[in-house]
Amino acid sequence: MAADPGPTGRDAGSPEDLRAAALRDALADRLIAEGAITTPRLAEVFRTVPRHRFTPGLPLELAYANQVVFVKRDRSGVPTSSVSAPDIQAIMLEQAAVPPGGRLLEIGSGGYNAALMAELAGPDGEVTTVDIDPDVADRARACLAGAGYRAVRVVTADAEDGLPERAPFDRIVVTVEAWDLPPAWREQLAPDGRLVVPLRLRGLTRSVAFDRVADAAGDRLVSRSARMCGFVKMQGAGRHADEELVLNGGDLSLDADDVRLLPSARRLEALLRTPRVERWSDVQVWRWEPWDTLPLWLATEFPGYCQLTLEVPGAPAVPGQFGAPGAAPLEPALRSGTPAVATPSAFAYLTAHPLPDGRVELGAQAFGPEAAALAAKLVGRVTAWDRERRYGPGPTITAWPINAPEPRADLVVVKKHVRIAVDWPRGQG
Known part of the structure; x- marks a missing residue:
């Protein structure tokens, strides 16, 4: 042909x-x-x-x-x-x-x-x-x-x-x-x-x-x-419409498969008005380097996984909006689609700061009563990814018919026609 x-x-x-x-x-x-x-x-x-x-x-x-x-x-x-x-x-x-x-x-x-x-x-x-x-x-x-x-x-x-x-x-x-x-x-x-x-x-x-x-x-x-x-x-x-939560009048948005798994927009806005906690991982990456497996690795671990998009550069962190008075602005690792985790007691996302050689170090910034614990857990999973997953094979993704028995897997995502099972290689992570 x-x-x-x-x-x-x-x-x-x-x-x-x-x-x-x-x-x-x-x-x-x-x-x-x-x-x-x-x-x-x-x-x-x-x-x-x-x-x-x-x-x-x-x-x-x-x-x-x-x-x-x-x-x-x-x-x-x-x-x-x-x-x-x-x-x-x-x-x-x-x-x-x-x-x-x-x-x-x-x-x-x-x-x-x-x-x-x-x-x-x-x-x-x-x-x-x-x-x-x-x-x-x-x-x-x-x-x-x-x-x-x-x-x-x-x-x-x-x-x-x-x-x-x-x-x-x-x-x-x-x-x-x-x-x-x-x-x-x-x-x-x-x-x-x-x-x-x-x-x-x-x-x-x-x-x-x-x-x-x-x-x-x-x-x-x-x-x-x-x-x-x-x-x-x-x-x-x-056709399936994207599900997202819009925060602070459109300054931020959170993208997720099912926003019902996330706290309400009102609750998240309240969390983001608390003082910021920051933790660093010692994991270094090039900005152009593909992080193909990291977001899916985090999505497997955290039920409240979502992706943060900053709609307005540098927003929002002024007194009366998000962040405690005098706090630095939100600094997600990516302008669009930064991996994030939302729970009823904390909200965290990946951040990054530049290193002299052109790479960046990955870390976490978090808000809420349990911010320190969530930031530490997020950084811990980034470290585990770097140690065990970064250079190894990615997960096996299996699509089972929706009427098949419930699969046993590290992550199962239910769609209309299929159940998607995500399995990471054993003996790692």
């Missing part, structure tokens, strides 16, 4: 095509250097597919930049469709390990990723991409045809039910954030099939590569890898 011969290939000789080919090579080289591309086969695919054909109107340099391109927004300006950043597309396709001749389904259509999948599947493969939005599907269809990938099927449908008429699939790649895993996605996988999906879990989004496993224990999905990512959200039957 590689591209039809035509003027968009690498041998085309117009100045624009030659410049585009050079930019494709530069993008592939960058993705290899950054570790997003790890196999020669995928590198060649990135050097082949003309991304600029899927981003019409953008200058070539922007079309081949490592950044997301939003192609549609809702009335509030929230993105509803995009051509994802090349690095996350490469990571997910490496996770998918697309077999030559594979029967493939993409859920969420931008066009470019389907073309990459078509190159990987080859002339004996079959690629179908489905999107709920007719405008997005029409755009993908036109871009694929213009780039020479007319054999890719583009279907307008809600993917909650998969695509039974084309099943079974060797690979299903989901390119929108999913809060849940509908039964059809598992059931329409081939016996040795793989699902790669940006899964929302305890407020965290990870691209999880699930293999279908069916044995005496049951028919389930078992993870092979999980990588940090971000995507536009699922629409249709699988």
Whole structure:
């Protein structure tokens, strides 16, 4: 299913095509250097597919930049469709390990990723991409045809039910954030099939590569890898609105899978008006270093896990708002999505301070009657992560059908269709 011969290939000789080919090579080289591309086969695919054909109107340099391109927004300006950043597309396709001749389904259509999948599947493969939005599907269809990938099927449908008429699939790649895993996605996988999906879990989004496993224990999905990512959200039957608590008139927000597990906004605001307690861990990280496993490690440990976003820089810590009079402002480790823990008697979050060599040391800042104890516990779990988890394998994530027996695991998150079990390797932590 590689591209039809035509003027968009690498041998085309117009100045624009030659410049585009050079930019494709530069993008592939960058993705290899950054570790997003790890196999020669995928590198060649990135050097082949003309991304600029899927981003019409953008200058070539922007079309081949490592950044997301939003192609549609809702009335509030929230993105509803995009051509994802090349690095996350490469990571997910490496996770998918697309077999030559594979029967493939993409859920969420931008066009470019389907073309990459078509190159990987080859002339004996079959690629179908489905999107709920007719405008997005029409755009993908036109871009694929213009780039020479007319054999890719583009279907307008809600993917909650998969695509039974084309099943079974060797690979299903989901390119929108999913809060849940509908039964059809598992059931329409081939016996040795793989699902790669940006899964929302305890407020965290990870691209999880699930293999279908069916044995005496049951028919389930078992993870092979999980990588940090971000995507536009699922629409249709699988849509799930974010749950968050907004504090102090919008200065802060707390994101969680289920805000019912957190104290009320009023209680949290009261905790944040108490004196601040600070503890440090001696754990040092580079700011650009991926902390993929740390948030999930903390989410496993603390029922009140959430993520703190500071909506206004430096806010809030003036007398009469949060913090005791004269207290320093809140200093979360990240501007958006800092790991935090909320209990009825304390609120704590990760903080960081710079070191001379450019790294930062991780610590905790906490408020409330039990602030010292919660800060110490949070720092202790960061230290345990550094000692036992930071350089080791991440957890195994298993998706059990909702009607299966309750799994025993370090963490179980209940969705509508599945129970997600998170298990860390034994003998550590």
